[in-house]
Amino acid sequence: QVELVESGGGLVQAGDSLRLSCAASGRTFSGKTMGWFRQAPGKEREFVAAISWGGTNTHYADSVSGRFIISRDNAKYMVYLQMNSLNPEDTAVYYCAAGPKGASSRSWLYEGWGQGTQVTVSS
Numbered sequence: 001q002v003e004l005v006e007s008g009g010g011l012v013q014a015g016d017s018l019r020l021s022c023a024a025s026g027r028t029f030s031g032k033t034m035g036w037f038r039q040a041p042g043k044e045r046e047f048v049a050a051i052s053w054g055g056t057n058t059h060y061a062d063s064v065s066g067r068f069i070i071s072r073d074n075a076k077y078m079v080y081l082q083m084n085s086l087n088p089e090d091t092a093v094y095y096c097a098a099g100p101k102g103a104s105s106r107s108w109l110y111e112g113w114g115q116g117t118q119v120t121v122s123s
Contacts, residue, residue, distance in 0.1 A: 003076050009117030014087050022079040022096035033103045034072055034079040036103055038092035038119075047105035048094070049081060059104050063089070066077060086121045093118050 008020040014040070035050040049070040051058045058070055070080040079096055094117050097110035 003112040004098065004112045006019070006096055006114045006117040009094060009119045011120045011122065012086055014121055014123050016086050016121070017082070017084045018086065018119060020081040020083065020094055020096075021096070022081075022114065024077040024079070024112075028096060029077050030074075032068075032098040033099070033101055035097050035103065035105075035107075036070060036081045036094060037081075037097065037107060037110075038090075038094045040092040040114075043092075045095070045107060047107060050099070050104050051079065052102070054095050060107070071089060077106055082104065088117075088121045088123045091119060 003025045005023045006020060010019060012018055031053050033050055033052055036047050036048040037045050040043040047061050048064055049068055051070045051072050055072055060068060067085045073077045095113055098112045101108040103109040
């Protein structure tokens with residue numbers, strides 16, 4: 001079973017940047033698509049970004065495309081989310097999860113959800 005721990009969240013101002021990290025443990029990290037999701041207060045969890053095992057394929061939600069960059073370091077079992085030009089609408093708890101090849105934005109295919117890391121963007 002994949003165990004994932006997110007970190008790097010915090011309180012920032014609009015226009016700032018943050019880099020989130022996701023540390024994975026367990027042999028099932030290998031070969032997995034990794035995804036970032038977020039959940040704002042009173043809203044359902046939504047897809048943010050996903051990256052294939054080899055890192056060659058990435059997919060972003062329209063709301064973050066051009067501002068966020070997902071990356072991974074398989075040797076370190078790490079996944080990252082570089083978030084630029086943050087705005088108050090990005091305020092949420094951010095989660096990473098592991099999914100099968102091609103999982104993309106389909107959250108029901110993912111597993112190993114961590115506790116999340118809070119990102120708060122003030123205007």
